[in-house]
Amino acid sequence: WLLELAPSLIFKLGHHHTLLNLVERWELATQGSDPLLDRMAAWALIFLRSFSTAKDRIKQSTAARPQWDDDLLQHAVMAALQDDYASAGKLAFQWLEHHRDESTIYTGAAWTVHAFNLKCVGDFTGAHASLYEAHTIFGRVHSGYGTAWAHVVGALTLIKAGRHRDSLAEIERGLLRAGNEPGLGGQRAMLLSLEAFVRYERNELPAVRAALDEALPLLPDQGVVDAIVLGFTAAARLRAAEDDLGTALDILSEGERCGTQREFQRLSLSLLAERALLLARSGATGQAIYTAESAGIIRKSASTGGLVGDRAARLYARLALADGESERARQLLAPLLTHARHAGQRYKLCERLILTALG
Numbered sequence: 001w002l003l004e005l006a007p008s009l010i011f012k013l014g015h016h017h018t019l020l021n022l023v024e025r026w027e028l029a030t031q032g033s034d035p036l037l038d039r040m041a042a043w044a045l046i047f048l049r050s051f052s053t054a055k056d057r058i059k060q061s062t063a064a065r066p067q068w069d070d071d072l073l074q075h076a077v078m079a080a081l082q083d084d085y086a087s088a089g090k091l092a093f094q095w096l097e098h099h100r101d102e103s104t105i106y107t108g109a110a111w112t113v114h115a116f117n118l119k120c121v122g123d124f125t126g127a128h129a130s131l132y133e134a135h136t137i138f139g140r141v142h143s144g145y146g147t148a149w150a151h152v153v154g155a156l157t158l159i160k161a162g163r164h165r166d167s168l169a170e171i172e173r174g175l176l177r178a179g180n181e182p183g184l185g186g187q188r189a190m191l192l193s194l195e196a197f198v199r200y201e202r203n204e205l206p207a208v209r210a211a212l213d214e215a216l217p218l219l220p221d222q223g224v225v226d227a228i229v230l231g232f233t234a235a236a237r238l239r240a241a242e243d244d245l246g247t248a249l250d251i252l253s254e255g256e257r258c259g260t261q262r263e264f265q266r267l268s269l270s271l272l273a274e275r276a277l278l279l280a281r282s283g284a285t286g287q288a289i290y291t292a293e294s295a296g297i298i299r300k301s302a303s304t305g306g307l308v309g310d311r312a313a314r315l316y317a318r319l320a321l322a323d324g325e326s327e328r329a330r331q332l333l334a335p336l337l338t339h340a341r342h343a344g345q346r347y348k349l350c351e352r353l354i355l356t357a358l359g
Contacts, residue, residue, distance in 0.1 A: 002026055006040035011105040014145040014183025016044035035064035042074055049223055051078050069095070073110055080113045081223035083264055089117025108137035108146045112153055116224075119157040122343040127157045148178045148187035155194045156226050162346025164198045171195045189218035193231025200234045201347075208238050220258040228258065229270045236271075240278050248278055273297060273311040280318055288319065302332055310336065317355055326359035333359075 002022055009019040023041045027033060038061035045054035055078075058071045076091035092113040099107050115130035131154050138146035151174025158167035174191045178184040192215035199207040212235050219231045232255035239248035252275045259268030272295040279288035292298070292315055302312040313332045320329040333356050340349035 003034075003036055003040070006037070007105060010040065010043050010047070011109075011145050012141075012143050013181070014047070014148075014186075016048050016183075019044045020048075033060065035061040038064075039070060046074060046078055046081065047223075049081060049221075051082070054078065069098070070106065073106055073113075076113050077109060080116050083225045083266055085117045085120040088113050089121075092117070103137050103140050105138070105141050105143050105146060108134045108141070108143065108150075111137065112146065112150050115150075115157070116153050119153060119160060122160070122345065124157055124161045124344060127153070131157070144177060144181065145183060145187075148174060148184050148191075151177060152187055152190050152194075152224060152227065155191060156224070159194060159198065159230070159347070160226075161344060162348070162350065164201060164347070167198055168195065171198070185218065186222050189215045190222050190224055190227035190231075193219055193227050193234070196234040196238075197230035200237055205238060205241065208234055212238070220254070225264050225266050228255065228264070228267055232271055233274050236274060236278065240281070245278065245282055249275060252278070269295065269297070269308065269311060273315060276315055277318065280315070280322060285319060285322060288315070314352075314355075321355065321358055329359040330356060 005022075006019055009015045020041060023037050026037070038057045042054045042057035042061065045051070045057060054074070058074055062071055072091055073095045076088050076095060079085075079091060080088035092110045096107070096110050096114065099110065111130045111134035115127045115134065118124075118127035118130060131150050134150045135147065138150060151170060155167050155170040155174060158164075158170055171191050171194055175188060175195075178188040178191065180188075192211040196208045196211040196215060199205075199211065212231070215231055216235055219228050222228055232251060236248040236251045239245070239251060252271045255271045256268050256275075259265070259271065272291065276288040276292040276295075276297065279285075279291060292312070297308060297312045297315060299312065299316055301308045302316055303309065313336055317329045317332040317336075320326070320332065333352050337349070337352045337356065339345075340352055
């Protein structure tokens, strides 16, 4: 009975704690273990971000039934939830090579992880194609939990591509699907954080406040770094727009602590860069530079590329503009413009064109 119930509790309803409690009661009653239940318990632990305990369950299950290959997909999902999108995409693709023609919850999860990786590397067409496969499968097997995850990744993909109007439509569809189901609270929080960011960009401040009131308390526990970054960024910018810089910086500090505690480098670095930008906009240029350099965001890194280089170039271009160094700003922005054009990142392209025009 429990083996039949487990997939629905995990993949359709998102009731991970319920499944783990039932497994624990069964194991206490029988003084034994079952490899299939270990496998199901590992999935619940993964979605609860209890990765070390999940790995123990996977190891125990594989020792009993070594012919399974589900552990490959489980490690892919764990990598994605730890923001190691490159490893996640590689493992998901390897799993799909043997299962892409299947219509199971697991295949839908693999397509979603694959889409997340493609989003991160800027392959928006590939990401949308993978998400189409995921939505088709999740609809076929009636997995509300999986569908909600696919909407989160879909909205993020559209935001990164600069398609804000389309992203709001995707967020609305996701929120309708998630509803107020307790098992989908995390996905709802992530979708609302994305909505808050997009609404802020559209200067719809009352809607930003409404979305953040529900989303912000839940964000530190979520598993998609992009959603956490955008939620805390929107909250800080909203406070700054209300001339409450102190609270804005406090909000960023909370997000930075989350990044440190959960070892999310992208989260910590993104919010530290946001802190420096807020300080620069408030006229505290010296403090902005000190904040950036303390985090390793230095002038030299602006020419190295990658996440740190991108953050450094954008920050120091703004500082150069503030100091009247137009030529220096244009030099920093030139490679960023080229990259944004080639990657199809419309939002970043608009931002960088505006900064270039200001120079």
